[in-house]
Amino acid sequence: MRIAHTALWTRDLDAAAAFWMKYFGATVGEPYHSRRRHGFISRFVSLPESADQIELMTGPWLAADAQGERVGWDHIAVSLGDRAAVDRLAERCQTDGCLISGPRTTGDGFYEAVIAMPDGTPVEITP
16 A cells, blocks of 8 residues: 555645745646636645655635644655755755754654745655
């Protein structure tokens, strides 16, 4: 078994797509507009050299002020291959203002940094 894709709600589909292209070199598919659910639009993000996909979804019902933790998925972690790649992307995101927490080794032994999508959704980057 494998996970077919992970889905993330976002208030700004274009900004979210641009984030994945800019920082991860992802390919983003054309928007899908649902005929059954008025206002629902999604785009699939494909990570380079991987079968992993992320579905970015939006709709007019998403509250503009929804912030903070909530029931459901909290974040996604993307493996970049090695610590140096984590450090480079974290430095780039620091400059761009989207670094949440810099590279560190967590108490349970994971090396990671955390960056934010344009709407604040956290993305862990790991070796």
